[in-house]
Amino acid sequence: MSSELVTRTVEDGVATLTLNRPEKLNALTAASFEELRAHLDALATADVRCVILTGAGRSFCAGHDLESLAAGDAMESRHAEARTITMLEEFPAPVIGKIRGHCFTGGLELALACDILVAGDTAQFGDTHSQWGLAPVWGMSVRLPERVGMARAKELSFTARRISGVEAADIRLVNHCVSDVGLDEFVARLAAQIAANSAGANRIYKSLYASTRELDRAQALRAETDLPYGLPDDALERLTRR
Incomplete structure (x- = not known):
């Protein structure tokens, strides 16, 4: 298994960034963000026409690693994680988030920075900040209402309710919900369509x-x-x- 927390491949103008802590459901740490930022910096000067962001194993991202958070794990600035997510949002090429399994809280904040989201039908989405007594600091209060509207965003945040990929598509949190079996093929085809254009x-x-x-x-x-x-x-x- 790779020791990298975020891996990168590039093929035919499409870069794939993969969160790579499958044994921890790709929960995020300061080191994860440092590696993600380094990959984005490297890709910014490469001939990349589309980026796919996904997670290794059975989950996209279960959120911030709560154990590391409780232990004081942090980047050099308390704004650094948020700036990294903004880098993803402002990346010059279109970014597709490929979501299977868990996409919770910090993972959802990361996904919301993508231009297009495609979920497998067994994906689960949730903003669980209030469940753990936390407040969002990476952009949830801005990006979630932009996707689903203020009223729905409030309900999701106040209740910490999990929703399926099917419901996420119904409320326009994601662009598409497809079968888990067909998720890779669907996203590859979508990325190829984007990469073929200017x-x-x-x-x-x-x-x-x-x-x-x-x-x-x-x-x-x-x-x-x-x-x-x-x-x-x-x-x-x-x-x-x-």
Whole structure:
């Protein structure tokens, strides 16, 4: 078994980052975040058109490792974990979260930074901060309502209720719920579709979608027409090869 807490592979323009503590259901530690951040830094300058984030074994991520948390395990800054999740959210290429098994609390916060989420039908999602007497510090209170709406986000957080992959799709927490057996194939096909398109166009789309959070609708419409992020470098080549 690899001693790496996060592993990385790259094939045909698709990078796969795998949380790699299957014996602990991929629970997160400070070292896990340090490795994730290092991988994101390395990929930022690579020819990567899509990233898949997943977990080894039977779970995506059961959340923050509570034993290490109680023992005072932390990165050099109390904001470092949150910044790493923001790095994932702001990664220039589209990011797909492939979810099987547990996706709880800190694991859910990590998943919410992905652009697209695909769950297996036996996946389980939950925000369990209140169950353990904890408060979110990695972005849950912002990203969860963005996905499911404020009322549903409040219910999930106040109750710490677990929901299935099927229900997660019903409330639009995830984009797709597919059979566990077909999860790998579905995500591989989705990543290939993304990788086949213009990396520059997708980078610009990510920037435009992100900017709408800070602008009202009229400002966002005006901003898009001004081409604030330019045009993709491969536009002419793609247009002329039709």
